[in-house]
Amino acid sequence: MTMQTGAGSGGAPRRAPAFVGRQRELAALLGAAHSRPAVILVEGEAGIGKSRLVAEGAAELRREGVRVLTGACHPLREPLPFGPVVDALRDAGRWLRTGRTLGASAGVLAPLLPDLADRLPPAPSQAPGQSTSRHLVAQGVRTLVEAIAPAVLVVEDMQWADEATRELLLLLGRDLPADSALVLTYRAEDLPGRGPVLGTAFRRPSGTSGAEIALHRLGTEDLRAMARSVLGDQATPALLGTLVRRSEGLPLVAEEDLITLEGRPAGSVLGVPRSLREIFAERAERLPPPAVAVVNAAAVLAVPVGEQVLAACAGLDPAATGEALLVALSASVLREHGPDSYGFAHVLARQAQYDNLPGPVRYQLHRRALEVLQALPTPPLVQIAHHARALGDTAAWLEHAMAAAEQAVSVGDQGTAAALLHEILEEPRLPPDLHARAALSLARIAWDATEYTRTIATLRRIVAGPGLPAAARGEIRLDLGLMLLNQAADPSGEAEIERAVEELEGHRPEQAARAMSLLAMWETSRFSAAEQRAWLARAEATVAGSPDRAAQASVRANRITVLAGQGRPEATDLLAALPRTDPDPQVVRHTARALANAAEIGLCLARDAGAAEQCAEALALSRRHHAHALIVHCRSYELLLSWFAGEWPGWDERYAAFRAEYVDEPLAVDDLLASVEGVTAAARGRASRAVERFGRVLARDTARMNVNALGAAAGLARIQLSRGEADAAWRTVAEYLDVLPRKEAWVYALDLVPAAVEIALHRGESARARELADGHRDGVATLDAPGAVAEQHLCRGLLAAAGEPERAAREFDRARAQWSGIGRPYQAALAAERAGQSLGAVRAAEAVTRLTEAVGVYERLGATTDAARCHHLLRGLGQERAVSRGRAGYGSELSPREREVARLLGDGATNKEIAAALFLSPRTVEQHVAKVLRKLGTTRDGMRSTPGEAPAR
Structure with a gap:
């Protein structure tokens, strides 16, 4: 039946209270919503008026032609992937024309929005039982919102949002369509762990506006x-x-x-001050008994329901229920939430009425609700579990909660599943079989979790406790180890995986093989290269006769990764033989992973052409099979390839945009990215920034000794050596030198060995330097390592530089030619500079040619300090260009040299550091600094407010 709501006792529409005391907050909300794209957060305690504020803003926006979509989170929501967002998007149909062409990414929403399926592209195919990636759903939501823009998506009561919904909204908030806004309301005191509303700190990307509105009590x-x-x-x-x-x-x-x-x-x-509970008790006394029965049933049911369910729970016949419901609506005790959906207007109102119920009445209503809900054609399992728990029936609650969690997993609602499983696992009287089922389910769905801290703590507690079968414990431990390594960057995950092998090997061989091959390919120093190969052989033997082709593909991909990382030539042929198509998409995903791993290793070994091809192929396969993590990694490899290729101008901006897009993604190549940032900063005279970048890598790497950190150790040691701190420089590289033979990582061309040889020579330890160079030569002799060949020439040149300059120059020239052939101009220029420096005393003309070549590259790259160093060498050879006298000055503008000084001042450099970076005298630097500060009208402290940038004039 259809009912009019909001009427007074006489049937006339009740006057809603005036919207007061929120004009400033409403202006802030509308101001941000008008500056789309925008993310707007509205926070306040229960009953403070968040929904009213958003409703007033939404009404104004609708009058302006903006489409407003609204969804809400509920504590007893039944399993539905991304339920609050899906609820909101159902209204989008009125603005989507049948036959309108939408981006293919919107097709992922078709299974979630069946009523809009005729207006959405086909859903992408996926393996049975595979849940849809949140990143894909976020892209689909973005496409749909963009299609109906101008649009505002509102999600209320985010304190009840499941983890998957929070992450979806986090991803959407980072990449909103241009003419859209996202509005979230929440109670901060009720957020999980009192953490951020989106599960992780949200930073608005460049170009996205917004507001954070905190509501306080009215005056x-x-x-x-x-x-x-x-x-x-x-x-x-x-x-x-x-x-x-x-x-x-x-x-x-x-x-x-x-x-x-x-x-x-x-x-x-009115009488004396009282609580909401007392208000509702008095109001209920004025209702007729049938209306009281309906209100009490609604309070116990806790969620809006239809008239038939209310009637059954209240124990009334349909006619009596209809009349009672009209009375409750007219008295504004209940409200209509949608077609045939009735409940309380506010959670506090429902709780107040519920608290007024005597214990026996409450128990009877829960018992009746349980019977009614279980008899429905599609029983709402989350609600059924809630009523069983309220009745004190722990066994029934556990049974129903586990069924609800498994249903949530089956429909892809991992957020609801995780919340239920955590509740189940916190039950101290959990039966052993249910304990194992729940723990395994939680471990298996943990991979998409942004908020992993709670899951890691839960899994740690589970594997440390008694009662689990060995196979279940091993599988849970394996997932725990992977979460520790991949999401928490905690090296203790390796020990967990090693223990998982023992627990799995006799029971679940495919899982055991997976664990073995993971240990084989991990980049830390825990296992030597020989031990890695042994793990691989053991894994291959374990799955040799297995019918699980995906498990075999996983082990095969890991074997190729290890062989590539050790410079083994056979890795290339094995990689080429991997399947690019297969009926099982997991097999192809492992191929994509092997290609991506080979691309990363190729960067470290300076096989740049091959790395570019592997990266492109891995990216194409990853996009085809929706492997989000691989897509992100491949895009980071593209950035590194462009840096090595000498595309330095604008690189910092491209990298910053990439990190803003994937701000919380754990990247295995973070060490490489930070290292090239440090090298760039050092080349431009920003030593303090370079030290910070290198130090950041080494600080987090103390327990791992990751081979990707070799470049950071070399970069920091070179800065220390340039400052005369030879002993500190040696200490920086010494630990990592021990990694090279253990991991057979001589092939990694990240400058560690040349830096160590140069430091040893500087300390007068020529025998140690020669031993290092010889070890390096022997370590790469038969391997596919083009960068290591160039570095071997550098080492030989350094050893010859003191007594045999012409021989040294030949070695440096060979290094230059090798780097040029690889396609790395900066490394080639460094080698050319060394050749010129060696030739300076014996063949000046050739020295000038080499140095001039290096200067040209440095200046194109913006490597200010390197260029200044070469100019200094050229001046020593009498070849520096003369500065014309009487040339017109720059007036109030900064000269090129003054811009270099300004950049260094912005980075906090002292006059002494600027003089060293630009090879100028202290007196000249003083003059430049004075001019820069005068022209810009600022002080040194003012310059530091924008570090690393030269203020524009």
């Missing part, structure tokens, strides 16, 4: 205005004073009191 005048808007002449001073005292500034309490007063004769008064 006295605002409450009086609210009362006058409802009561008119009834609002006597005494009555207003009582209303203000009773509400204590909380709009919900004031509104409920006003509803009570509106139904009373003129001159009625």
Whole structure:
């Protein structure tokens, strides 16, 4: 039946209280919503008026032609992937024309929005049982919102959002369509762990505006205005004073009191201050018994339900229920939430009514609700579990909660599943079989989790406790180890995986083989190269006869990764033989992973052409099979390839945009990216920034000794050596030198060995330097390592430089030619500079040619300090260009040299550091600094406010 809501006791529409005391907050909300794209956060305690504020803003936006989509989170939501967002998007159909062409990414929403399927592209195919990636859903939501823009997506009560929904909204907020906004409301005190509303700190990307609005209790005048808007002449001073005292500034309490007063004769008064519970008790006393029964049933059911369910729970026949429901709606005790959906207007109101119920009545209603809900054609399992728990039946609650969790997993709602499983696993009387089932389920769905801290703690507790079968414990431990390594960057994960092998090997061979091959390919120093190969052989033997082709593909991909990382030539042929198509998409994903791993290793070994091809192929396969993590990694490899290729201008900006897009993605190549940032900073004279970048890598690598950190150790040691700190430089490289023979990582061309040889020579340890160079030569002799060949020439040149300059120059020239052939101009220029420096005393003309070549590259790259160093060498050879006298000055503009000084000042450099970076005298630097500060009208402290950038004039 259809009912009119919001009517007073006489049937006339009730006057809603005036919207008061929120003009500033409404202006902030609308101002941000008008500056789309925008992310707007509205925070406040229960009953403070968040929904009213958003409703007022939404009404204004709708009048302006903006499409507003609204969804809400609920504590007892039934499994539905990304439920609050899906609820909101259902309204988008009115603005989507049938036959309109949408981006293919919107097809992922078709299974979630069956009513809109005729207006959405086909859903992408996926393996049975495979859940849809949140990144794909976020892209689909973005495409749909963009199609109906201008649009605002509102999600209320985010404190009840599941983890998957929070992450989806986090991803969407980072990449909103241009003409859209996202509005989230929440109670900060009820957020999980009192953490950020989106599960992780949200930083608005460049170009996205927004607002963070915190609602506070209303003041006295605002409450009086609210009362006058409802009561008119009834609002006597005494009555207003009582209303203000009773509400204590909380709009919900004031509104409920006003509803009570509106139904009373003129001159009625309010009693002493009281709680919502007392307000609802008094209001219920004025309702007829059938209406009280309906209200009590609604309070116990806890979520909006249809009239038939209310009737069955209240124990009324349909006719009596209809009349009772009309009375409850007219008294504003209940409200209509949608077609045939009735419940309380606010969670506090429902809780107040629920608390008023005597224990026996409450128990009887829960028992009746349980029977009614179980008899429905599609039983709502989450609600059924809730009522079983309220009845104190722990066994029934566990049974129903586990069924609800498994249903959530089956429909892809991993957020709801995780929440239920955590609750189950916290039950101290959990039966052993259910304990194992729940723990395994949680471990298996943990991979998409952004908020992994709680899951890691839970899994640690589970594997440390008694009662689990060995196979189940091993599988859980394996997932725990992978979460520790991949998401928490905690090297203790390796020990967990090693223990998992022992627990799995006799029971689940495919899982055991997976664990073995993971240990084989991990980049830390825990296992030597020989031990890695042994793990691989053991893994291959374990899956040799297995029918699980995906498990075999996983082990095969890991074997290729290890062989490639050790420079083994056979890795190339094995990689080429991997399947690019297969009926099982998991097999192809392992091929994509092997290609991506080979591309990363190729960067470290300076096989740049092959790395570029492997990266492109891995990226194409990853996009085809929706492997989000591989897509992100391949894009990072593209950035590194461009840096090595000498595409330095604008590289920092491209990298910053990439990190802003994937701000919380754990990247295995973070060490490489930070290292090239450090090398760039050092080349431009920004030594403090370079030290920070290198130090950041080494600080987090102390326990891992990861081969990807070799470049950071070399970079920091070179800065220390340039400052005369030879002993500190040696200490920096010494630990990592031990990794090279253990991991057979001589092939990694990240400058560690040349740097160590140069430091040893500087310390007068020529025998050690020669031993290092010889070890390096022997370590790469038969391997596919083009970068190591160039570095071997550098080492030989360094060894010859003191007594045989022409021989040294030949070795440096060979290194230059090798780097040029690889396609790395910066490394080639460094080698050319060394050749020129060696030739300076014996063949000046050739020295000038080499140095001039290096200067040209440095200046194109913006390597200020390197160029200045070469100019200094050329001046020593009498070849520096003369500066013309009488040339027109730059006036109030900065000269090129002054811009270099300004950049270094912005980075906090001292005059001494600037002089060293630009090879200028201290007196000249003083003059340049004075001119820069005068022209810019600032001080040194003012310059540091924008580090690393030269202020524009």
